[in-house]
Structures are given as structure tokens and as C-alpha cells.
Amino acid sequence: MTTTLDPSRRSRRSRASWLRSPLARQIKAPVVCIGLTLALWQLLCLPNPDGFPGPIQVIQQTWTPYISQPFYDDGGTAKGLVLQILISLQRVAIGYSLAAVVGVAVGLVIGLNDFLRRGFDPLIQVLRTVPPLAWLPISLLLMQQADPAAIFVIFITAIWPIIINTAVGIREVPQDYINVARVLRLGKISYLRDILMPATAPYVFTGLRISVGLAWLAIVAAEMLKADGGIGFFIWDAYNAGGDTSTSQIILAIFYVGIVGLILDRLVGMVGDRVSGRRR
Amino acid sequence: MATLLTVDNVTQSFALPNGSNYIAIKDIDLEIKDGEFVSLIGHSGCGKSTLLNLMAGLAQASQGGILMNGRQITDPGPDRMVVFQNYSLLPWQSVRQNIALAVDAVMADASREERSAVVEANIKLVGLSSAADKRPAELSGGMKQRVAIARALAIRPKLLLLDEPFGALDALTRGNLQQQLMQICQEAGVTTVMVTHDVDEALLLSDRVVMLTNGPEAGIGQILKVPLARPRQRLEVMEHPDYYALRGELIGFLQQQRRLRQRRGEAKAPRLAGAGTGARPSKGPPVSAAPTTIRLGYLPGLDIAPLALALDRGFFREQNLNVVPIVFSRWQQLEEKLKAGELDGAITSATTPLALTLGLHGKPGWPAITPMTVTRNGNALCMARRFLDAGVRNGRELAALLQAQPAPLRLGIGQMGSMQELLLRHWLASSGLDPDRQVSWITLSPLAMQSALLNGELDGFIAGRYRVAQAVEAGLAYGLATDLDIWSGHPEKVLTCHEGWAESHQDHLLAFCAALMRAGQLCDDGGQREALVGLLSQPQWLGLASAVALQRQFDLGNGEPAGDRLPLNRYHSDRAHSANPAEGCWILSQFSRWGWSPFPSNRVELLSRVYRSDLCAAALERAGFPALPTDRKPFALADGLRFDQDDPLAYLKSLPFAGQPVVASLLLPDSASADRSLPSP
Numbered sequence A: 001m002t003t004t005l006d007p008s009r010r011s012r013r014s015r016a017s018w019l020r021s022p023l024a025r026q027i028k029a030p031v032v033c034i035g036l037t038l039a040l041w042q043l044l045c046l047p048n049p050d051g052f053p054g055p056i057q058v059i060q061q062t063w064t065p066y067i068s069q070p071f072y073d074d075g076g077t078a079k080g081l082v083l084q085i086l087i088s089l090q091r092v093a094i095g096y097s098l099a100a101v102v103g104v105a106v107g108l109v110i111g112l113n114d115f116l117r118r119g120f121d122p123l124i125q126v127l128r129t130v131p132p133l134a135w136l137p138i139s140l141l142l143m144q145q146a147d148p149a150a151i152f153v154i155f156i157t158a159i160w161p162i163i164i165n166t167a168v169g170i171r172e173v174p175q176d177y178i179n180v181a182r183v184l185r186l187g188k189i190s191y192l193r194d195i196l197m198p199a200t201a202p203y204v205f206t207g208l209r210i211s212v213g214l215a216w217l218a219i220v221a222a223e224m225l226k227a228d229g230g231i232g233f234f235i236w237d238a239y240n241a242g243g244d245t246s247t248s249q250i251i252l253a254i255f256y257v258g259i260v261g262l263i264l265d266r267l268v269g270m271v272g273d274r275v276s277g278r279r280r
Numbered sequence B: 001m002a003t004l005l006t007v008d009n010v011t012q013s014f015a016l017p018n019g020s021n022y023i024a025i026k027d028i029d030l031e032i033k034d035g036e037f038v039s040l041i042g043h044s045g046c047g048k049s050t051l052l053n054l055m056a057g058l059a060q061a062s063q064g065g066i067l068m069n070g071r072q073i074t075d076p077g078p079d080r081m082v083v084f085q086n087y088s089l090l091p092w093q094s095v096r097q098n099i100a101l102a103v104d105a106v107m108a109d110a111s112r113e114e115r116s117a118v119v120e121a122n123i124k125l126v127g128l129s130s131a132a133d134k135r136p137a138e139l140s141g142g143m144k145q146r147v148a149i150a151r152a153l154a155i156r157p158k159l160l161l162l163d164e165p166f167g168a169l170d171a172l173t174r175g176n177l178q179q180q181l182m183q184i185c186q187e188a189g190v191t192t193v194m195v196t197h198d199v200d201e202a203l204l205l206s207d208r209v210v211m212l213t214n215g216p217e218a219g220i221g222q223i224l225k226v227p228l229a230r231p232r233q234r235l236e237v238m239e240h241p242d243y244y245a246l247r248g249e250l251i252g253f254l255q256q257q258r259r260l261r262q263r264r265g266e267a268k269a270p271r272l273a274g275a276g277t278g279a280r281p282s283k284g285p286p287v288s289a290a291p292t293t294i295r296l297g298y299l300p301g302l303d304i305a306p307l308a309l310a311l312d313r314g315f316f317r318e319q320n321l322n323v324v325p326i327v328f329s330r331w332q333q334l335e336e337k338l339k340a341g342e343l344d345g346a347i348t349s350a351t352t353p354l355a356l357t358l359g360l361h362g363k364p365g366w367p368a369i370t371p372m373t374v375t376r377n378g379n380a381l382c383m384a385r386r387f388l389d390a391g392v393r394n395g396r397e398l399a400a401l402l403q404a405q406p407a408p409l410r411l412g413i414g415q416m417g418s419m420q421e422l423l424l425r426h427w428l429a430s431s432g433l434d435p436d437r438q439v440s441w442i443t444l445s446p447l448a449m450q451s452a453l454l455n456g457e458l459d460g461f462i463a464g465r466y467r468v469a470q471a472v473e474a475g476l477a478y479g480l481a482t483d484l485d486i487w488s489g490h491p492e493k494v495l496t497c498h499e500g501w502a503e504s505h506q507d508h509l510l511a512f513c514a515a516l517m518r519a520g521q522l523c524d525d526g527g528q529r530e531a532l533v534g535l536l537s538q539p540q541w542l543g544l545a546s547a548v549a550l551q552r553q554f555d556l557g558n559g560e561p562a563g564d565r566l567p568l569n570r571y572h573s574d575r576a577h578s579a580n581p582a583e584g585c586w587i588l589s590q591f592s593r594w595g596w597s598p599f600p601s602n603r604v605e606l607l608s609r610v611y612r613s614d615l616c617a618a619a620l621e622r623a624g625f626p627a628l629p630t631d632r633k634p635f636a637l638a639d640g641l642r643f644d645q646d647d648p649l650a651y652l653k654s655l656p657f658a659g660q661p662v663v664a665s666l667l668l669p670d671s672a673s674a675d676r677s678l679p680s681p
Helices: A007-019 A022-045 A055-067 A081-112 A114-127 A132-143 A146-171 A175-184 A188-225 A231-241 A246-279 B048-056 B095-106 B112-125 B141-154 B171-188 B199-205 B234-239 B243-277 B302-313 B331-340 B352-358 B385-389 B395-404 B419-430 B446-454 B465-473 B499-504 B506-524 B526-536 B544-551 B581-593 B603-610 B613-623 B648-654
Strands: B003-015 B021-033 B037-041 B063-068 B080-083 B159-163 B191-196 B208-212 B220-225 B292-298 B321-327 B345-349 B373-376 B379-384 B409-413 B439-443 B460-464 B477-482 B491-498
Touching (some): A022 A055, A055 A246, A081 A114, A081 A146, A081 A231, A114 A146, A132 A146, A132 A188, A146 A188, A175 A188, A175 B080, A188 B095, A231 A246, B003 B191, B021 B048, B021 B191, B021 B220, B037 B048, B037 B199, B048 B080, B048 B159, B048 B191, B080 B141, B095 B112, B112 B141, B141 B171, B171 B199, B171 B234, B199 B234, B199 B243, B208 B243, B220 B603, B234 B243, B243 B603, B292 B331, B302 B345, B302 B506, B302 B526, B321 B506, B331 B352, B331 B491, B345 B352, B373 B506, B379 B419, B395 B419, B395 B477, B409 B419, B419 B460, B446 B460, B446 B465, B460 B465, B465 B477, B465 B544, B491 B499, B499 B506, B581 B648
Parallel strands (some): B037 B191, B159 B191, B292 B321, B409 B439, B409 B460
Antiparallel strands (some): B003 B021, B003 B063, B208 B220, B373 B491, B379 B477
């Protein structure tokens, strides 16, 4: 492209060429659109400097300690945002792992047994639509303590997509592969290992990916109501404090929550792609 | 070679969502020998893959069973490895892993090294060593197919089942793979069944090609042997002098099946349209208050005993049918009335449906069908007593006598081209007499035979045994042969009607056949004999004199001790009712043998149009009798020559006085354009 013989146009061409590079093309649209959104936000907040903060104020007001010192720890619940997020992630990790293990196991049983599948399907369909917070009172009654209760909410929210997708995956194992197994008279273990699990894996990971989003959704909500520490607690705490910079703190925390949720989703997606990528 | 696989009378039906059953394949009988390569060919939807799945054990037949080495196949197993249509390789495993999965599962007792050696050897066999670690997604279609074949061969199956293995491949790859498969199968000596729709592929690879008729209720239409020497090379095979004849046979069959399917579709369409637009005067159920009249033509004879009995016992009235029997004294008149539409059906000679359809003896073709055989056996040949005095007691002696006195033999037959004439000609030819040069044939009414013999106009005649018995009693004649000496169990009289009438009155026709079948069963019942003879002695059937003959000792008048009472025809037992296209094929071979018609190259289409085994099966079911599975085994007449409906020309060539058969595609009449207008319902 740059080998044009017309020297007068070379500079324009070369400038255009980096803009057309793949990376630039990818970033161009998000940068422009997000930039415009931020600018609009800032513009809307300009008339009233003491009211809702614009993006520049948010960064100014939270720079110390929340952005510059993400790992500070003043004891008690006064912790840096990364530490708060780690607390939440720990709860998610426990609840989500439990949901994954139990969910895959239940999905396996239900997928293999037609009677159980038809019997439990209505129940699962009803329970999976229950919002995470609705589980919290029952969870507190059951667990008595805040921490296990939050974990239970995560578990009960995240388990349904895993069960449903695992069961569907097992039912959708292509007849061709089942026929191969029948003709070869594969043993139970070999069938599970060589046919059932690889064929079902993409479905299971779809379920896991949906669940991780739900789990993150649930933990923030649960922590806002009843918890010591965690990013949800941080948001609620900032709101209750009602200081000058509270709004900025909340906005910053929300941004962090979003970023972490995105990372979690991509992480599970990546693992799933690696596992099911063997299919391709 | 020993039989490896026996498909025994297999029917497979599937339940449809609307509660009815779809019968995919019906009454399939097939034997596959050890080391044989058999192809299944047919149009889509003919149940080829269904049959293959049954052989694999992936499905169980609704009726009948499949035996392998004498044991019934109840589930799939590695001794019957399948190469599936879409390869069915596991996409998450490499080529090597895919093959190893099979080898490890099947050769679990072997050591790891042995199994690995088998895997590598088979990868090498199909030339995929360089791609052994690739996953199926990285392979071309041809390579995937080779993996599937390697996986199948690696576990040394006794039977290799291939479901359209090369269907998805380009022509070049297909050619190479066919050659490889042929070599591999031959070297490994593995028995193979392949489903295909490619005629050239079937011919190149197979020892036998099994052609299936259209579904539903698909059956074996024809089996073609491919007598090309092995090892075969594609180009050599295609240049073989027989190749195009074989190919023509296959393509002809497939084209005939296509035409049949189109006809079937056309026959159904107007009926549905008629119902939809209210073209029928009555939209009520078919069982209307007024009984339906069926005008049925017949000639008096023992053959019509079931008709007489069914009328007497009211079997037709039960079915709300008003059957009007119309008696004739000459076959020619009956045929003319039938063609003119003045009869709905007739009990005719077994040859009549084919003779009418082909338009034998220069007549225009008339689309006839037969849904059932009414009676089998019952004929005898009698000669004037002077032949007995000259010492003629069998065919050879007759031939010797004619050698000495070369005057043409004057033989009476009831109808030109009838089953009786074919039987007599066949018997004469087997005895060394040329039926065309040494016999002058005289056609006259069966009722006039005896007096013609008395007047010296005839030297002998073939007729129903009781007529012969009467002539013997009168002291005129003696029986020289019965049909038991010619073809025991031959079809004698069949029900004949117009193809279009059968289509528009199918329900009535089935009801009629069912009643006739029930009466046939009673006729075969020895306990009913007295009552039956009493009934037949009424003037409109046989009359007193003829019926009385049935009650006497049966005497051929040749001086040998008299046997039991005159045996009746066979009306029901031993598959008597079946409308068997194989017998029709024999009749066609005789038409050709005597130069009446070329042998039709489109015989499968002709036979499946004329011999309506589907109607026969439906009528049997309606009458409450068990179905008569199609029997495709070759059969032999009394002369011992085997007749194989899949190779009638070989039979024809082996017959005396047959000459070189002329094969031609015969134009078949169309039921719509026939000279008979369809009666309105």
C-alpha cells in the first residue's frame, strides 16, 4: 500500500495505514464511543459541581487511597478495593465450586435417567428463575451466619444452569458416537471417558459460563445486605457513610465489579474453549 | 462356501406419531456367504440402511430375524463392524486414538505392544501414517473415510457393513478408495455388505447386487450376480463384454422402480383430490347401505369351487358385496367382455393377466392385474385309447410313436396361451416333442373336448382332471399325465381385473378376495368334501354328471391300479393364494420360449404391476390368515431344471426347443389410456 509512486500522498497514506492496522481497527470504535459517553457524562455534571460527580471528579476524589493503594489494610473492614474484591472472590470460589461439582453430578444423573429428567424438570425450571436475593432469608435461616449464607446464595443461584446444560449435553450426544460405542461394546468407564464426557463438555462449559455471571451477580447483592467485608459491603458502607466522596467511591466500586465480572466470564469461556476446542 | 449371515423373513416397521405404522421393509430373505461382497441398491427410502442397521444389530426387526453363523443377532458387536455414512469418527481424538479406541475395546486381552502394532499396521494399510496424529477436522473427506475403514478393519470383523461409504466424496477420491477397499477386503477375506446408490460402484465391488423395491414395504426385487473375475481393475471391468449388460440390468431395474413410484403417486393423487373437492357423490363411509355389485366372469370347472362356496355361504354378503357370477363357455368371450368393461373381474387362467397386459397374439395391451391365485393344480392330459393300445404310457413313448408315424398330434386346449397350454408344451418338449412342429393345436371350449375326442377330431386334450375322469369313464380315453408330472403346485386359475378398476375399487376388491380366500380354506377341508360336491352338482357350476365323477375312484384308465378318490385342486394350503411374481416370471419365460413375445427386459416393472402381492397380503390380513412371506428361492418343475427369477435367461437357454431368447423392453399399457373407460364409483 505504501509503495505508491506519488510522493505527495505518501504521508496521508502512511497515517491512514496505521489507522487501518488490525489493532487500531479493533480499538477505534470502543475508544470513540466510550470517550463520547464519558464526555457526555462530564458535560451533564458540569452545571452542578457539588451534585453527582463527573468522571474526572470520580478519579480525583478516589485517587487516594482507593486507586493508588489497592492493597491497604487499616484493620477491620477498612481495606483496599482489591482486597475487598478478593474477599468476594473467595466466597464466589467456594460457592461456585460447590455448584459446579454438585451441578455436573446432578445433571449427569438427570441426563442419563429419563424418569428423573422428566420428574425434576418442572422443579428446576421454577427454581432457576428465582432471583438471588430471594434466597437470602432462607439461606440466613439455614446457615445462621453471614458468610456461609452468602456462599449458599451463590451456590443455589449458580447451580441451575449447570444442571440444565449438563443434562441437555448428555441427551444431545450424537447418535453416531453412541452407535460406535455400541458396536465396539465399549466398557462403562471407556464410554464415560472417551465419548460421554468429551461430547458433553461444550454444554457443561456453557452452563458454567452462565453460572459464573450469576454467582458474581449474587455475591454483590448478598454482601450489600449482610456481610463483613467484600466489594458489595464496600458499596453499601460507602453509601451509609454519606460523605462528600461517597458517590465517587460507589461509582469506582461499580466499575471494579463490572471489570471483575467480565474477567470471570472470559476466564471460564477461555477454559471452556480450550476443552471443547479439542472438538475442532 | 458356508453361509455367514441369514436374513430370515425380516420385516421392520416404525411407529408413526399418528399411531399408525410405517413398514419400511417387508419379508426380506437373504443369505450371505462367507467372504462374499454384497451390495444393496435401490432408490432413497427403500430401506437399505434399515436393513444394514438390522444386520449390525443396532435395531431389532419387528418380525423375522437375522442369524450370523446360526446365532441370532440381538445386539451390536464388533464382529459386525459398521462404517457409518458420516464416518462417525470421534472429533476429540486423533486418527491414532480413534483406531486405538476400537482396538483397545475389542482386543482387551492383547498386550499393549500388540494392540499398538495393530493400530499402526492399519493406519499404514490405508496410507495415513503421516496424518496419524491429526484430528478428524484436519482431514479431508476421503481421509476420514479411510480412517473409518481402518478402524473397522483393525478389529478384524467377520462382517463389514458399509453405509454409502463413498457418497460424499469427489469422483477421483471415490475411485481410488473403491480400489483400495476392494483390495483390502479381498486380502482380509472379510465378508462385506455395502449400501450404495451408485450402479458402477456396486458392479465394481460386488459378487452380488441385491436390488430393493420402493418403500414402504420394500422387498428384494431382483438379485444380480456379478460374474466378473477377481482381482478386478476398474478399467478392465468397464471394458468387460458383460459389463454393459449387467449395468443395463441394474439401471433398468432402478428406472422401472422410478416409474412404478411415479405411477403409485399418480394413482393416489386423483383419489385424494376427488375426496377433497367433493367430486364423489357420497362423502359418507365406504360401507353404504346399498351393496356394491361385482360382476364376475368364469367358466365352469372345479376351479370355481371357492366362488360357489363363498356365494352359497354368504361370504360376499357379509362384506356387503353383491357378486353376480356370469358363466361363459369359451375363454375368448370372457376375455372380450372383461376388456369391454362388462365384467369387473374374472377367474381366468394364470397366464391371462400377463397375456392381456402384453397384448399377446397381436391384441392391444390391456392393463390387467391379479391380486390372488384362486387355485393350483387340477389338470390332466388324456389321449384317445388307441395310443394306449399302441403302448404309449409316457412322454418318451409318445415321442417314439410319433417318430415312427410322423403325423402331427392334434391336441385340444381350452384357450390359446393358457396355463394348460404352457404346461402341456413344457411337458411335450421335455419328452422330446417339438410342440410347434409336431403338434397341431386346436382351441375349443372345455365343454366340447369330450365329444371332439369321440368324433376323432382330437388325439387328446388337456383339461381339468374331473373332465379327464369323465372321458376315461366313457371309455374314450386314458390319462397320460397329470400336472403333478409337470409342475406340482403350479398356479392354475387367478383372479384378473383391470388395473384401474382395482385402484378405484380397492376396498371392494380386498373384501372380495378375502371372502374367496376364506371359501378356499373350506374347499381344502376334507370334511367339507361331500357338501362341496353337492353344491357343485348344481347346474350353474359343474352339473350332476361332472360332480359325480368327483365322488368315484379316480382312474386314469391306463390299467394301473386306481388310486384314491379324485384329488381336488389346491385352494388354500401351502401358500396357494399367493400372487407370486416368480411364477409370473416363469410364464414370461415360456411366452418367450414359444416366440409369442420377446422376453421383457423391464420384467420387474411388468411383474410388480401385474402381480399385486401387496393386495394379496392385505386381503389375507382381512381374511384373518397369516401373511405369506415372499419366497425368492429358485424352484424346479418336474423336469428338475431350476428356475431362478433373478436369472430367467439362463433357465430359458437351458430348455429344449427354446432357441436364442430375444430380449426387448416391452411397452406397457397405461391404465388411463386403456380402451376401457373407468366405471364411475
